[in-house]
Amino acid sequence: MRHLLTDRVRAVEPSPIRSMFDLAEAAAAEGRDLVRLEVGEPDFDTPEHVVEAAHEAARSGRTHYTPNAGIRPLREAVSEATARESGTEVPPEGVVVTNGAMEATYLVALATVGTDEEYLLPTPTYTNYFQQTDLVAGRAVEVPMPASTGFELDADRVVEAMGPDTAAVMLCSPSNPTGRVHDPDAVRAVVEAAADHDAVVVADEVYGGLVYDREFVGTAALTDHPEHVVTVGSCSKTYAMTGWRVGWLAGPRWLADAVTKVREAVTSCTATPSQYAALAALTGPQEPVREMRDRFEERRDYVVERAAGVDGVRCPRPDGAFYAFLELDLPGDDVAVAERLLREHGVVLAPGSAFGEAGAGWHRLSFANGLDRLEVGFDRLERALSAF
Ligand SMILES: Cc1ncc(COP(=O)(O)O)c(C=O)c1O
Incomplete structure (x- = not known):
């Protein structure tokens, strides 16, 4: 039956x-x-000026649908903030504002991982990627990182796991759950191999604003192949805005356009007052x-x-x-x-x-x-x- x-x-x-x-x-x-x-x-x-901005947006009638990819000033603000905070340069046309980073990683998986294609997940890593891969009928392939180094990214293991069915590779840095920031050389090696395999590297950098002993440099800024990297960010963690549901992806235009297209059928856009709140968060006092x-x-x-x-x-x-x-x-x-x-x-x-x-x-x-x-x-x- x-x-x-x-x-x-x-x-x-x-x-x-x-x-x-x-x-x-x-x-x-x-x-x-x-x-x-x-x-x-x-x-x-959430910082007071951010709450105030949402309030003001709602009161002044900014309560309608927005373009699928988000309001233009927010896409510009994301583009500027990403360059400022992590060195990753993506024009506003490559930015799509989403309902939290979760929707961004889901839509990227939907757009890039075909049925039975592989999504490589260096583990331990954030639980949702497994679920999202199942939802798009892809195959989540765990690539265990060595406990002996505190789960440092081991590029050799990831590169070895790549094959003709590899569609995407996740690099979550700083990592949930280890808090590790990946070694730049390891990141470069993974992106280079992914580019050779025509796979997309998803750089989940939602914790990029919370790095302690060093400056954070984004995955896309570290490599010679930024066109193979899509960076995912969010207001949730950096600005204490989990409930506002504002995240984004910033990457190549072909991917941003595809995500913008399919998004119409799912959520259409992110809540308008939340987008104005995010704009205040990114452009206001830090x-x-x-x-x-x-x-x-x-x-x-x-x-x-x-x-x-x-x-x-x-x-x-x-x-x-x-x-x-x-x-x-x-x-x-x-x-x-x-x-x-x-x-x-x-x-x-x-x-x-x-x-x-x-x-x-x-x-x-x-x-x-x-x-x-x-x-x-x-x-x-x-x-x-x-x-x-
Ligand atoms: C690594 C990672 N990515 C994405 C998310 C989702 O964040 P958002 O609230 O922006 O959807 C989380 C939340 O815990 C996370 O830990």
Whole structure:
């Protein structure tokens, strides 16, 4: 009998992070005191001038559909911000404003990965890419990065995995879940090989504004083949704007045009007041961004120091984003360990296997939390490690 749901939709595995979130919500509703370190969004509010801009847009009648690719001033602002923040030069015609970076990565997969074609995902990596590949009927090919180097991008492994069916390669830097910024030489080698295979490199740089010890240089700016790279960005993390749903892709014109075309049938455009909010975020004062980044850096330093002081925890130093990826010396698989940590010790982490097989046995800790909560969280983790 024909199944009512398509194979594609049935193939999508629910995210273990979502399951952990649901467990935590249920426990919190029962009055449990939990330290929630599984959540991947800034704990800050959107800067006031940004909220004001959306307010003003809505009040002045900017409440209609916009062009599919977004309002022209925002596409220009994205083009300028991308050049300023990461050295990636893409004219406004190559920019499409989307409903968060999620829609951008989805539409790029839809436009470039054909049925049964391969999408190479160096892992551990963001869960949604797996689901998006299933949705476009492509094949997600995990390329595990070595735990021994803290999951540094190993270009040889990625290049070796490329073949005639490779349509796209994901390079997420700074990485969710490791916080790693990829080595420029490794990035160059991957893009060069992708160009030889006529594959597209998707550079997810939504955390590019949150890099701590160095300047961030975008993938497209590092290579001699920028025409093979599409850069994905977002207001969500840098400007604490997750709920506004504004992201973008910036890349070659043929891809921007294709995405603009198919987008008409899906979402048409991003909410108009949100686009004006994003415009204010990108073109207005950058002081709130610097403040948030400094706070994240302080927390990153705290997490690294605390982790180093606890027996049974290994934590490669994150260069960016607000995640630390921890190897915990605890028995059981990471989903079972995460559930026990939640139930018995009141601390919630995201299980590493959510990010691909390479992440099995590891856990993602989000430091988008105040130092006081991080302190309680680490105290609980320390107790768990001696009590498990
Ligand atoms: C690596 C990565 N890309 C994209 C996104 C999606 O961001 P947005 O809110 O812009 O859709 C996230 C969100 O967690 C992420 O971690």
